[in-house]
Amino acid sequence: SSLSNVTPVEPHLKSRQHHHRIHIPERLDSAEILIGNSLENNGGNNPSCAVVTSIPSGGTHTFECGGMIGRLVRISLNRPNSVLTLCEVEVYGELAAPSPSFSAVVSGRGIVVVEKKLCWSDALFYCRDFYWDLLSIRSKGEQKEVEEVLRNASFPLTQHVWMGLRRYLMDSIWFWMSGASVNYSYWKTHSPLQISSPCGGVDTSDPFHWTDVPCGDHLYFICLTDVQEEVKRVTFYSSTRP
Numbered sequence: 001s002s003l004s005n006v007t008p009v010e011p012h013l014k015s016r017q018h019h020h021r022i023h024i025p026e027r028l029d030s031a032e033i034l035i036g037n038s039l040e041n042n043g044g045n046n047p048s049c050a051v052v053t054s055i056p057s058g059g060t061h062t063f064e065c066g067g068m069i070g071r072l073v074r075i076s077l078n079r080p081n082s083v084l085t086l087c088e089v090e091v092y093g094e095l096a097a098p099s100p101s102f103s104a105v106v107s108g109r110g111i112v113v114v115e116k117k118l119c120w121s122d123a124l125f126y127c128r129d130f131y132w133d134l135l136s137i138r139s140k141g142e143q144k145e146v147e148e149v150l151r152n153a154s155f156p157l158t159q160h161v162w163m164g165l166r167r168y169l170m171d172s173i174w175f176w177m178s179g180a181s182v183n184y185s186y187w188k189t190h191s192p193l194q195i196s197s198p199c200g201g202v203d204t205s206d207p208f209h210w211t212d213v214p215c216g217d218h219l220y221f222i223c224l225t226d227v228q229e230e231v232k233r234v235t236f237y238s239s240t241r242p
Contacts, residue, residue, distance in 0.1 A: 027085040028052050031077045033063055036070040043074035098130045102154045103225075106145040110225035111135060115155050117218035120199040121238040123162045124177060127223035133233055134164030135222035136176035137202075137210075139184050146222070147208040157204040160213050162221035165200025166234070167212075174200065178224060179231030186210050 029052060036046025049065040073091050077084040099116035118126060127134050137143050150157065164177035174182055188209035199215040202208060202222075213219065 027077075027083055028055050030079055031075050031084060033065075034072075034074040034076065035065055035068045036072060039072070043072045044076060046070060046072060046074065095129060100155070101223075102149075104149045106149065107139070107142050109228075111146075111149070112223050112225055113149065113153055113157070113161065114221050114223060117158065117220060118162075119218055120162050120201075120213075120215045121236070123219070123221035124164065124236060125238070127164075127221070128233075131223040131225045132227055133178040133224050134162060135224055136164050136178040136180040137184065137186070138180050140186075143184070143186050143208070146202065149222075150202075150204050150208065153204075158219045159205075160201035160203055160211060160217075160219055162199070162201045162213075162219050163210070164224075165210065166236075167198040167200070169198055175234065177234045177236060178228060179233050180228070 031052040033049040033052070034043055034046040035049050036043065038045050047068060047070075049068055050063040052061070055061045073089075075084070075086065075089065099114055101112040101114045103110065103112050105111070112131065114123075114126065116126070124134050135146070137146055150161070165174055166177055167174045174185075176182060186209055188203070188211045197212040197214050199213055200210055201213045201219060202210050
């Protein structure tokens with residue numbers, strides 16, 4: 001999942017006249033605009049922004065959604081035996097404001113612990129949208145500094161927090177999404193070959209081991225805030241990000 005989230009601001013619905021066709025603007029009446037991130041019921045379980053009362057033929061209406069957050073916009077008509085006719089729909093949005101976070105510096109690199117529960121892929125996209133990337137830990141010294149950050153976080157943490165640690169799906173090799181080399185590790189087990197999930201996090205209590213966590217778990221996460229020009233970030237694609 002994620003994405004970063006988008007705040008839809010102004011859905012525009014337009015009823016346009018067509019030549020050689022009978023236009024029925026009433027078909028839009030009672031249509032409901034839903035906005036959110038859930039794919040359940042084809043988006044039908046997401047919160048409602050507005051219900052269309054009437055749009056005259058050739059007219060345009062703008063619906064303000066009051067900062068609702070979501071990547072999916074659904075327009076549905078729940079009247080039985082009815083046909084929904086959409087001529088033109090425009091959706092305008094902006095990136096949602098970052099969630100509360102706790103800032104620190106680790107080996108000269110700025111980081112933030114984000115107080116927002118996301119799956120691994122959504123956490124990655126969130127960091128890349130608002131900061132730089134998910135955290136990479138390159139040495140024992142950085143590990144100790146991260147441990148101190150987690151001990152002193154200004155809010156209660158999830159049992160683990162996401163890092164930018166990823167494993168090749170068909171291999172046992174782990175890598176950092178930030179492009180940093182994996183020259184240091186601190187796994188909970190001594191055999192990463194036995195690790196099942198391809199997504200890695202760090203425990204938020206002693207001894208702060210690295211651990212694999214199911215990629216769909218919703219956890220807080222740590223972002224790098226400073227651009228690392230000396231490395232090339234790993235490209236990542238996700239079906240949860242339209």
